[in-house]
Amino acid sequence: xxxxxxxxxxxxxxxxxxxxxxxxxxxxxxxxxxxxxxxxxxxxxxxxxxxxxxxxxxxxxxxxxxxxxxxxxxxxxxxxxxxxxxxxxxxxxxxxxxxxxxxxxxxxxxxxxxxxxxxxxxxxxxxxxxxxxxxxxxxxxxxxxxxxxxxxxxxxxxxxxxxxxxxxxxxxxxxxxxxxxxxxxxxxxxxxxxxxxxxxxxxxxxxxxxxxxxxxxxxxxxxxxxxxxxxxxxxxxxxxxxxxxxxxxxxxxxxxxxxxxxxxxxxxxxxxxxxxxxxxxxxxxxxxxxxxxxxxxxxxxxxxxxxxxxxxxxxxxxxxxxxxxxxxxxxxxxxxxxxxxxxxxxxxxxxxxxxxxxxxxxxxxxxxxxxxxxxxxxxxxxxxxxxxxxxxxxxxxxxxxxxxxxxxxxxxxxxxxxxxxxxxxxxxxxxxxxxxxxxxxxxxxxxxxxxxxxxxxxxxxxxxxxxxxxxxxxxxxxxxxxxxxxxxxxxxxxxxxxxxxxxxxxxxxxxxxxxxxxxxxxxxxxxxxxxxxxxxxxxxxxxxxxxxxxxxxxxxxxxxxxxxxxxxxxxxxxxxxxxxxxxxxxxxxxxxxxxxxxxxxxxxxxxxxxxxxxxxxxxxxxxxxxxxxxxxxxxxxxxxxxxxxxxxxxxxxxxxxx
Numbered sequence: 001x002x003x004x005x006x007x008x009x010x011x012x013x014x015x016x017x018x019x020x021x022x023x024x025x026x027x028x029x030x031x032x033x034x035x036x037x038x039x040x041x042x043x044x045x046x047x048x049x050x051x052x053x054x055x056x057x058x059x060x061x062x063x064x065x066x067x068x069x070x071x072x073x074x075x076x077x078x079x080x081x082x083x084x085x086x087x088x089x090x091x092x093x094x095x096x097x098x099x100x101x102x103x104x105x106x107x108x109x110x111x112x113x114x115x116x117x118x119x120x121x122x123x124x125x126x127x128x129x130x131x132x133x134x135x136x137x138x139x140x141x142x143x144x145x146x147x148x149x150x151x152x153x154x155x156x157x158x159x160x161x162x163x164x165x166x167x168x169x170x171x172x173x174x175x176x177x178x179x180x181x182x183x184x185x186x187x188x189x190x191x192x193x194x195x196x197x198x199x200x201x202x203x204x205x206x207x208x209x210x211x212x213x214x215x216x217x218x219x220x221x222x223x224x225x226x227x228x229x230x231x232x233x234x235x236x237x238x239x240x241x242x243x244x245x246x247x248x249x250x251x252x253x254x255x256x257x258x259x260x261x262x263x264x265x266x267x268x269x270x271x272x273x274x275x276x277x278x279x280x281x282x283x284x285x286x287x288x289x290x291x292x293x294x295x296x297x298x299x300x301x302x303x304x305x306x307x308x309x310x311x312x313x314x315x316x317x318x319x320x321x322x323x324x325x326x327x328x329x330x331x332x333x334x335x336x337x338x339x340x341x342x343x344x345x346x347x348x349x350x351x352x353x354x355x356x357x358x359x360x361x362x363x364x365x366x367x368x369x370x371x372x373x374x375x376x377x378x379x380x381x382x383x384x385x386x387x388x389x390x391x392x393x394x395x396x397x398x399x400x401x402x403x404x405x406x407x408x409x410x411x412x413x414x415x416x417x418x419x420x421x422x423x424x425x426x427x428x429x430x431x432x433x434x435x436x437x438x439x440x441x442x443x444x445x446x447x448x449x450x451x452x453x454x455x456x457x458x459x460x461x462x463x464x465x466x467x468x469x470x471x472x473x474x475x476x477x478x479x480x481x482x483x484x485x486x487x488x489x490x491x492x493x494x495x496x497x498x499x500x501x502x503x504x505x506x507x508x509x510x511x512x513x514x515x516x517x518x519x520x521x522x523x524x525x526x527x528x529x530x531x532x533x534x535x536x537x538x539x540x541x542x543x544x545x546x547x548x549x550x551x552x553x554x555x556x557x558x559x560x561x562x563x564x565x566x567x568x569x570x571x572x573x574x575x576x577x578x579x580x581x582x583x584x585x586x587x588x589x590x591x592x593x594x595x596x597x598x599x600x601x602x603x604x605x606x607x608x609x610x611x612x613x614x615x616x617x618x619x620x621x622x623x624x625x626x627x628x629x630x631x632x633x634x635x636x637x638x639x640x641x642x643x644x645x646x647x648x649x650x651x652x653x654x655x656x657x658x
Contacts (some may be wrong), residue, residue, distance in 0.1 A: 233309070
């Protein structure tokens with residue numbers, strides 16, 4: 001007889017096992033341990049290939065602990081220098097969470113284009129290269145689990161939603177317990193208002209949410225990451241002096257005060273306690289002994305904020321930091337980049353121009369007259385601005401150390417499409433100006449505003465070589481590149497590629513204005529970035545040059561934006577053409593010309609014309625031979641003004657001929 005064995009479940013035991021599973025605490029979420037076990041850098045990704053090494057990044061330990069559920073804070077802010085490894089922290093937080101404590105994560109970039117690029121170039125290789133995640137994330141899955149902006153685990157336990165802050169739709173209808181707000185300073189308002197508030201609201205339904213805000217600062221007031229840092233615990237990395245062990249932060253001002261410009265390789269700090277020298281070879285040792293200290297400890301429970309800059313990182317030498325400063329010194333636009341990318345600080349904007357009367361008085365005492373190029377002015381550029389009834393232009397000479405010299409400013413009546421106006425502009429491009437040595441110098445580069453009347457501007461511009469003439473348009477956002485070629489644009493009706501996009505450039509008008517207003521305030525002609533004005537410019541020129549200021553504007557949703565505002569009673573073409581002339585100089589290469597090129601240009605242009613005697617009184621600022629003034633075209637009737645638009649050029653008295 002065959003016996004049958006029946007296994008009967010023990011209900012009491014099963015109940016206890018279920019309760020034990022429910023009551024057992026979840027596994028510890030330890031991002032630091034996970035990074036050591038899973039992150040492996042390739043030679044392409046890092047100068048230190050191999051597994052994640054805590055000794056190379058000791059300052060990240062506490063930041064990763066703050067991101068864990070064990071820390072009660074809801075928001076973690078990291079204001080940092082560029083190329084410091086901040087992306088590594090964000091990636092450890094993102095991938096470690098999806099592995100150790102699966103759930104949905106929102107990763108927000110400034111734009112959808114940034115988001116797509118990060119997904120393809122960073123996220124996908126990391127998912128493939130991380131053993132713990134390679135099997136749970138599908139590759140090219142046809143069920144919608146794997147797209148450029150959405151990555152879902154095969155078991156459905158979590159997903160990564162990748163969004164752009166410029167898209168209000170991508171920041172709606174989702175709820176996320178964790179999120180990363182990357183490059184936060186570059187976020188701009190979208191169609192629904194403030195994207196930061198929109199993103200923050202996506203985690204409102206989770207009591208124990210974690211939001212990582214990380215970015216390099218930009219411009220204050222108005223910098224998002226700086227505002228968040230100040231709202232948080234304001235933690236700084238303190239290191240001991242290698243001689244007396246006094247704890248202190250390594251401040252940029254300390255290095256700057258000890259900097260020998262002739263020997264940047266000797267860049268160092270001085271201990272604030274014992275006065276001994278702290279050198280770069282001490283860095284690894286003192287960084288391992290460093291600790292984070294909060295300057296606003298009352299905020300630690302809710303919002304921890306950290307500041308890091310390049311000096312503590314093994315990714316950048318102190319000599320390179322010193323050389324970057326020496327290269328940027330004196331040019332506000334370059335100084336801003338240095339403070340943002342190297343020191344990790346926001347650049348405090350000069351939103352107000354000096355009084356125009358002070359600039360006028362300085363011009364009245366100038367050593368050179370309008371229409372002449374003074375000594376030091378070597379590269380000659382022109383900016384052109386198009387209005388409905390006139391075209392305005394400005395010629396500026398640029399020299400070493402970012403110095404510039406206004407040469408002339410003028411108005412040509414008529415619209416850019418008028419044949420007569422175009423003929424006069426043609427003449428301007430061929431014109432030459434006499435320098436202090438009696439030599440005639442032609443234009444090296446010209447930039448014309450292509451934002452308005454684009455097609456008409458192109459019809460004129462295409463007749464001239466692209467190495468001489470380019471079209472430009474300004475962007476008043478603080479985060480835009482200084483100059484950038486316009487992406488290929490197509491006709492909205494025909495779909496055909498617009499030919500002018502090959503010689504069309506965007507430029508950051510906001511940064512150039514801030515830099516100009518800092519530079520025009522300098523009174524020492526030997527200062528880097530000094531701006532010189534000639535005798536003979538009308539008061540209206542100085543009013544126009546200083547017609548704008550950077551002011552806060554409150555939106556209906558309560559968000560405050562900082563925008564450039566023009567005085568409604570004054571034109572601003574002198575400011576616009578100055579920016580365009582500077583863009584022309586940048587595209588010519590003025591910011592990166594080696595000394596050998598400057599030497600060659602000086603040898604060609606700043607030597608007296610043979611057999612010409614310079615006037616003793618004018619010295620190096622004017623030749624005895626007057627400049628050759630081109631013949632004026634025949635007198636023509638002024639175009640009739642429409643009842644709604646009075647021709648403003650009628651009240652401008654400076655040169656309007658070619």
